[in-house]
Amino acid sequence: MxxxxxxxxxxxxxxxFEAVKGLNLTVEDGEFLVLLGPSGCGKSTTLRMLAGLEEITDGTVTIGGVTVNHLPAGARGLGMVFQSYALYPHMSVRDNLTFGLRMAKGEDRLSDQAIAERVKEAASMLELEEHLDKKPKELSGGQRQRVALGRALIRRPKVLLMDEPLSNLDAELRHQMRNEIRRLHDELGTTTIYVTHDQIEAMTLADRVAILDQGVLQQHAPPLEAYQQPANDFVKSFLCRHLDDLVETANTLLRPSTKEEGA
Ligand SMILES: Nc1ncnc2c1ncn2[C@@H]1O[C@H](COP(=O)(O)OP(=O)(O)O)[C@@H](O)[C@H]1O
Ligand SMILES: [Mg+2]
Structure with a gap:
């Protein structure tokens, strides 16, 4: 568990400055949780405390029932994917994928054969088989983001953390990667926490969303429930502002064709 x-x-x-204020939140085993809220609401701070990249001022964080407040980042068994996915430019895709595994020491160290098998599995899952010997600069943005995802997954993390991982991609790729991330989650069942300010991403990815505003949790619910029964005015306006945009966009797109039909 x-x-x-x-x-x-x-x-x-x-x-x-108090960026997170008394957060109580449980992410179940195998769940895909999206931390959602406007820029500056404390999403990255929350994720970074869990990851061990930021000290926890007060309170307790547990992973698999174990308190991790004072565990170093490397000992928490997490995989991380960020917006700026910073691959090693001079290394091949294969070496980028396996870097963490090759650095492991002692009983955590896998055999070369086991590492090769993990590469094969990750490359097939992420459609990177043909690119393993290339350098990052020879890849498209989407392929690079896949390598970043592969690099996190190849270590079989207990929990996968993603912080706005698709923000640097264009709309088409974002859509594609979003589906891919959800598919991978359904395949692997890894407990996942995904940070975004994008309501559409949240709606399409999450089992449950945790909506934050100014460091305070506003609602923790399945996405549809948050839409249909927003806990307060903030949630209502934050989710619906976007819906209004969508309706507006749809209307704009539909208007010309309506005219043509009428002509
Ligand atoms: N190192 C820091 N020192 C002081 N304030 C910070 C620091 N890092 C982030 N903040 C502030 O904490 C708040 C939450 O930041 P962050 O967690 O990055 O928000 P989000 O990821 O939701 O956009 C913001 O107001 C931000 O300016
Ligand atoms: Mg952030």
Whole structure:
């Protein structure tokens, strides 16, 4: 069981700013949770505390029932994918994928054969078979993002963390990768926490969304429930603002063809 639990978690930065205020949140084993909210609401801070990249000011974070507050990042068994996925430019795709595995020491160290098998599996899952010997600069943006995802997955993380991983991609690729990420999750069943400010991403990916505003959790529910029964005015306006945009866009797109039909 790899659930994740935040209990009364606070983050106060050195300048005194409180970015996360008393977060209580449970992510179930195998769940795909999306942390959703406007820019600056504390999503990345929350994820970074879980990852061990940011100190937890107060409260408790557990992974699989184990308190991790004082565990170093490398000992938490997490995989991470960020917006700026920073592959090693001088290394082949294969070496980028296996770097973490090759650096492992002691009993965590896999045999060369086991590593080769993991590469094969990851490459097939992410359609990278033909690109393993290429350098990142020879790849498209989408392929690079796949390598970043593969690099996280190849270590079989207990929990997969993603922070706005698709923000640098164009709309078409974003759509494609979104489907791919959900498909991979359904295949692997890895507990996943995905940060985005994009309501559409949240709606299409999440089992449940946790909606944050100014460091405070506003609602934790399946996406449809949040739409149909928003917990408060913030959630209502945050989710519906976007719906209004969609309706507006749809109307704009439909208008010319309506005219043509009428002509
Ligand atoms: N190192 C820091 N020192 C002080 N304030 C910070 C620091 N990092 C982030 N913040 C502030 O904390 C708030 C939450 O930031 P962040 O978690 O990055 O938001 P999000 O990822 O939701 O956009 C923002 O107001 C941001 O300016
Ligand atoms: Mg952020």
């Amino acid at each position: 790899v659930s994740v639990e935040f209990t009364n978690v606070h983050k106060r930065y050195e300048d005194g």
